[in-house]
Amino acid sequence: MRISLFFGAALAAHSCIAAADTPGDPVNLEHILVSASPLERDQTRLAMATTVLNGDALAQRLQPSLGETLALLPGISSTYFGPGASRPVIRGLGGDRIRVLQNSVGTFDASVISPDHAVSLDPLLIEKIEIIRGPAALLFGGNAIGGAINVIDHRIHHRTIEDPLHVRAETRLSSVDRGDAQVAVAEGAAGPLSWHVDGFRRSTDDVSIPGYAWSSRRRAEALASAESRGEVYLPVEGTLPNSATRTDGAAAGISYGGDRGFLGLSISGYNTLYGIPPTADETVRIDLRQRKLDLQGELKDPLPGFRLAKVKVGFARYRHQELEGHEVGTLFQNRGYDSRLELVQQEQGPWSGAVGAQVGTSRFSALGEEAFLPPSNTRQYGVFAFEELVRGTITYQLGARIDQQRLSLDQLERARRDTAASFSLGAIWALNSDWSLSGTFARNERPPNVQELFADGPHVGTQAFERGRPDLRRERSTAAEVVLRRRAGRLTGELSFFAHRFDGYISPFYTGVADPETALPIYEYAQRDAEFYGAEVDLLVHLHAFGAHVFDLQLTADTVRAKERVTDENLPRITPRRATASLRYRLHGLTAALTGVAVEAARHLATGEDPTPGYTQLNAAIAYERETAAGTWSLFLQGDNLTNQTARNHVSFLKDLAPLPGRNLTVGVRYTF
Numbered sequence: 001m002r003i004s005l006f007f008g009a010a011l012a013a014h015s016c017i018a019a020a021d022t023p024g025d026p027v028n029l030e031h032i033l034v035s036a037s038p039l040e041r042d043q044t045r046l047a048m049a050t051t052v053l054n055g056d057a058l059a060q061r062l063q064p065s066l067g068e069t070l071a072l073l074p075g076i077s078s079t080y081f082g083p084g085a086s087r088p089v090i091r092g093l094g095g096d097r098i099r100v101l102q103n104s105v106g107t108f109d110a111s112v113i114s115p116d117h118a119v120s121l122d123p124l125l126i127e128k129i130e131i132i133r134g135p136a137a138l139l140f141g142g143n144a145i146g147g148a149i150n151v152i153d154h155r156i157h158h159r160t161i162e163d164p165l166h167v168r169a170e171t172r173l174s175s176v177d178r179g180d181a182q183v184a185v186a187e188g189a190a191g192p193l194s195w196h197v198d199g200f201r202r203s204t205d206d207v208s209i210p211g212y213a214w215s216s217r218r219r220a221e222a223l224a225s226a227e228s229r230g231e232v233y234l235p236v237e238g239t240l241p242n243s244a245t246r247t248d249g250a251a252a253g254i255s256y257g258g259d260r261g262f263l264g265l266s267i268s269g270y271n272t273l274y275g276i277p278p279t280a281d282e283t284v285r286i287d288l289r290q291r292k293l294d295l296q297g298e299l300k301d302p303l304p305g306f307r308l309a310k311v312k313v314g315f316a317r318y319r320h321q322e323l324e325g326h327e328v329g330t331l332f333q334n335r336g337y338d339s340r341l342e343l344v345q346q347e348q349g350p351w352s353g354a355v356g357a358q359v360g361t362s363r364f365s366a367l368g369e370e371a372f373l374p375p376s377n378t379r380q381y382g383v384f385a386f387e388e389l390v391r392g393t394i395t396y397q398l399g400a401r402i403d404q405q406r407l408s409l410d411q412l413e414r415a416r417r418d419t420a421a422s423f424s425l426g427a428i429w430a431l432n433s434d435w436s437l438s439g440t441f442a443r444n445e446r447p448p449n450v451q452e453l454f455a456d457g458p459h460v461g462t463q464a465f466e467r468g469r470p471d472l473r474r475e476r477s478t479a480a481e482v483v484l485r486r487r488a489g490r491l492t493g494e495l496s497f498f499a500h501r502f503d504g505y506i507s508p509f510y511t512g513v514a515d516p517e518t519a520l521p522i523y524e525y526a527q528r529d530a531e532f533y534g535a536e537v538d539l540l541v542h543l544h545a546f547g548a549h550v551f552d553l554q555l556t557a558d559t560v561r562a563k564e565r566v567t568d569e570n571l572p573r574i575t576p577r578r579a580t581a582s583l584r585y586r587l588h589g590l591t592a593a594l595t596g597v598a599v600e601a602a603r604h605l606a607t608g609e610d611p612t613p614g615y616t617q618l619n620a621a622i623a624y625e626r627e628t629a630a631g632t633w634s635l636f637l638q639g640d641n642l643t644n645q646t647a648r649n650h651v652s653f654l655k656d657l658a659p660l661p662g663r664n665l666t667v668g669v670r671y672t673f
Contacts, residue, residue, distance in 0.1 A: 038354030047426025084274025093146030108316035172668030330368035372457030418447035534560035631673025
């Protein structure tokens with residue numbers, strides 16, 4: 001109820017404050033280019049809903065994982081599997097329906113396969129994050145059916161750096177996990193050559209939590225089981241066991257820039273060792289290692305009719321071991337590459353656009369006790385086009401893509417081939433210099449992946465025995481979205497409504513029986529028609545500006561429903577309604593923020609799904625930046641969950657076993673020159 005009232009209040013504020021604006025006192029927001037579009041449009045010139053994080057906004061949200069860094073943005077939640085593993089979920093869609101990219105190419109990890117597998121990048125090195133919500137992200141592939149998240153780290157510079165040397169160093173300490181983290185970045189230029197080196201490390205102990213690790217229902221079940229065996233049950237309290245992490249990595253890059261473009265490469269390594277909060281008696285840690293080579297280049301006027309060619313290629317070797325004590329229980333490996341070519345057309349009157357191709361391969365294997373997936377070789381080929389037409393105050397945007405997936409296994413006599421076609425049509429109507437209204441319609445197809453087709457075995461991460469279905473067909477969806485934006489004035493922001501209709505939605509469904517050997521419940525992948533719909537609002541109210549004193553209020557809220565179309569049953573692990581309110585103050589180099597978060601109890605539950613209570617949290621942050629002749633110093637202090645509330649993430653498989661962290665204070669210093 002309180003979040004429903006928040007939606008109404010936010011919309012009322014939108015109307016009242018907008019009417020009170022005075023043309024002589026505008027407050028303009030920065031228009032940030034979104035490189036996820038081949039034409040590099042700013043957010044006001046894209047039909048789909050987008051979010052860009054960089055600078056102070058990114059620094060204040062940084063968490064140990066990508067999922068938790070983005071978890072409170074409108075429409076985004078996370079799979080939270082303890083501090084070591086967390087992947088973003090957009091509008092209730094996750095897994096293979098969300099593309100997580102690093103500099104526009106894949107991350108080559110196993111995070112799509114299971115929520116206990118980490119995304120192989122650390123937020124400490126991120127320069128900018130671009131998020132496209134909804135199926136209009138189809139230029140990155142049919143499996144971006146729910147959206148795309150592009151992480152940019154500037155390891156390869158697209159243009160020659162002006163300064164001969166630039167350095168960024170940061171260290172931070174956190175109380176909730178007695179953690180410490182350090183990162184150092186150095187880059188510069190020597191003539192037409194630009195270079196970059198970076199390194200980081202992060203270390204945390206087990207996370208402190210308010211109250212008990214297990215929910216009251218789980219504790220009651222454990223107590224009854226212990227009493228039946230004549231044993232004593234002692235619930236875990238105050239600390240989340242086996243949640244410590246150790247992470248480090250480094251990279252080096254070099255690029256050559258000239259009048260007609262650039263060419264660069266980088267080599268990077270990422271290592272992490274993290275624990276999985278125990279789902280039973282066993283204690284499992286994951287030892288992950290990735291080595292990656294990236295190549296990027298641009299060439300001006302490459303062919304007649306084209307003004308720019310962009311090439312991006314990533315090669316990676318990935319492996320992670322699941323350690324049971326000191327023994328390796330399961331070994332996951334992945335080798336592959338992802339390559340992308342974009343050709344940006346010369347503008348022809350009101351027309352502009354780009355065409356491109358994408359080719360990638362993945363050789364994946366799982367060996368050991370949890371080898372519920374057979375070794376596989378997946379090849380993907382795609383071609384795409386993006387066209388834009390400007391007619392007066394309306395801009396039309398059309399995207400189309402065709403993909404072919406070739407999946408081969410040793411157990412198959414011949415490879416399975418799937419061809420998928422997707423398209424989107426959008427329009428942006430500039431109502432005036434401040435307001436715009438946009439809408440998109442998209443039709444997408446996604447071939448099933450190896451897990452959905454051929455899984456067969458116990459999966460400790462999800463506490464389920466998973467069975468695939470080799471006869472699954474392509475997943476098809478139709479989606480529509482309307483976005484109202486205001487980018488200048490005392491109130492700015494974005495209000496969006498969306499609907500997503502699936503034909504043959506693929507998901508693991510509970511069969512109602514347990515595997516006789518492992519006693520795990522059996523979940524079988526099947527296809528059912530489903531629909532997702534909801535709304536998001538993100539408003540920034542410029543309350544007061546007097547001299548150098550600036551007060552702003554940011555209001556966000558989101559809601560999503562997901563259910564089967566035939567039976568009207570709810571789908572599992574869908575984000576409950578949420579709202580945040582943040583009061584911000586700026587004075588020269590001083591910034592401060594106080595943020596309240598409200599998450600409703602999960603009310604729309606799937607069959608067999610347990611309820612999750614709602615919660616409220618209070619966060620705060622203060623930072624001071626001072627420029628000196630020797631460089632710029634920034635001191636910051638952040639407080640999360642200051643009232644030490646117990647909070648459980650309904651989207652997480654571990655919601656009844658691993659609550660979110662308790663009260664946390666993070667203090668740090670950042671130096672740049």
